[in-house]
Amino acid sequence: MQTFFRYGDYGDKDSTGGANASVNPVNQNEWPLWEVFIRSKAGLDHKHAGSLHAADARMAIENARDVYTRRNEGVSIWVVESKHIHATLPDEQEEFFEPANDKVYRHPTFYTIPDEVGHM
Amino acid sequence: MTAINHQEHFDHKIDNDITIEPRDWMPDDYRKTLIRQISQHAHSEVVGMLPEGNWITRAPSLRRKAVLLAKVQDEAGHGLYLYSAAETLGITRDQMYEQLHSGKAKYSSIFNYPTITWADMGAIGWLVDGAAIMNQVPLCRTSYGPYARAMVRVCKEESFHQRQGFEIMMQLCKGTAAQKKMAQDALNRWWWPALMMFGPTDDASPHTARSMRWRIKRFTNDELRQKMVDVTVEQAKVLGLTMPDPDLKWNEARGHYDFGAINWEEFNNVIKGNGPCNKERLNTRRKAWQEGQWVRDAALAYARKQASADGTPA
């Protein structure tokens, strides 16, 4: 069985809950899938906007412009081919994220400062 | 995690309105139901470009031409967002197209009706997009994350569609007798198909209960249809048009309008392929796809050549 990757569904399918839908084989000549990240205005981070298909990176950027910024949504675009995104696994949820739960001393509200000190 | 039963974990999330994300475990049927629903929805957007696209070259003013183009283009965008959402579930866009082109996949039956006058551009925006919005707004909170996020984007863009449709109707209704007649004729033809857009009645809808359980759907077909009737009647009054339903009347006790029987035989036939434009719509889509094949191949061939010239793997 050949492996192909896409946003959110790469890796071992069995571990993510199910077989592929019963459909035709994957077309090897389909334009690859890209993830689009857009900076909505100067000073903000790029944020995931969605996906699209494009034959190459340059076209992906242009397609992103035409698909995702038609209503003035952006000032800068990043694209990355979906297969290059690596992510945590849902099964790793607990060991990855729960240990940070009890470190309340990392947050400023953990500390009591007299009112007369003012903003700190 | 190994100790936790996947199914229980999934149920817990659904019950607590925690969205399911692409890499999360999900029951096979949940995945299949989503693929079916999202891809049908995407196909509807793409096939839905055709009846209106029909009038781009004939729009009666340059302003209307620009608005209609922008609107039909948005539908392409909506199709694209939705295909992308479905792609996170383990199916490719090409596979979904294959299902559409082979006739295996369904799309909204409303797009199998013809657009024969300019007023149909108004009626589609007002009624068809109106019904679509009613269906879609609750889906912004649907349990599957990528679908919900796609719908947020769709709904944001969709609101101009209904308004421009209503504006076309208003312009016609305050125009000449011929224009008003055109508007009434369009309402007569689109009203019932628009009501059918919400799907079979709840007792005849095979998937409703489970989809509600999974929070893929948030309201039943009949609930949404009633809402559509209630708001449209008031809007038709503003236009000065007559609703094409002799049985329509306010029911004080229910606090809703009662309306006449829907012709489900027609609905089932249109779904089966006997609508006025089924063949034409599907053939148009197939033709566009087949004629685009060499273009897509060329772009990919060029990209691969460039990548190998750069020394990076394609």
Place this chain on the structure above:
Amino acid sequence: MNQNLHQLNYILQLADNLLIHAQRLGEWCGHGPILEQDIALTNTCLDHIGATRSLYQYAAELVNQLTPLERQTMFTSPALEQVFTKGLPAKEDDIAYLRDAWDFKNVLLVEQPNEDWAYTIAKCFFMDAYHLALYSALKSSNNSVLAGVADKSLKEVKYHLKWSSEWVIRLGDGTEESHERMQTAINERWAYTGELFQASAADVAAMEAGYGADLCALQTTWNAQVQSVFTLAKLSIPDNSWMQQGGKEGRHTEHLGYILAEMQYLQRAYPGMEW
């Protein structure tokens, strides 16, 4: 012909090119080779409609200033005359929807059928390269309306040209089939490119009065642009140097009549109504 009429003709040449080009591109909406490119082409089409509307609004102002005799010299349009008989001023849509083919001043290239993606790309590329050179020149037009339209459109056309050039290259250097289709499209459409640089009386008057562009200079820029993209695309400029012309004088190919019959049908079937 007096200066007013030359000026109006000059504006109509620009506006009609954009409208007929957009009308053809609009035919693609819903039929493109892939959703992303369907959306891309529609964006371009919308830019053209935006620019043509500004130009028609300006043309309408100029038409409203003509004497009845001047108007009848310019147009053979009973429908347009009817607007004036009612004592109304002409508006942008009257100019677009109430003239017949012989009063249209667009070049023949834009009215040619889309055929396939390669023909459409060839047409877009030729027009985009022309518009880039044209707007760059018109930015310093002594006519403030033209300068304004050129300034706004320049940003749009830079993107259009990037898009169409990339497609020319992709198709030219893609597969064997795409190369052949692209070269065929270029060969077939080449004879319609000469007219872009063939000066009409309006072009001459516009250049002399300082509001129009110098077509000779435009042609040099255009040739260089086309040559450089063709080199990258492994395509060649056809040997045949015979050029079709007539559009700027209102002598069109058979296609324009059909385009207008479709585009103007509602305005003609239901005259004088607001939509």
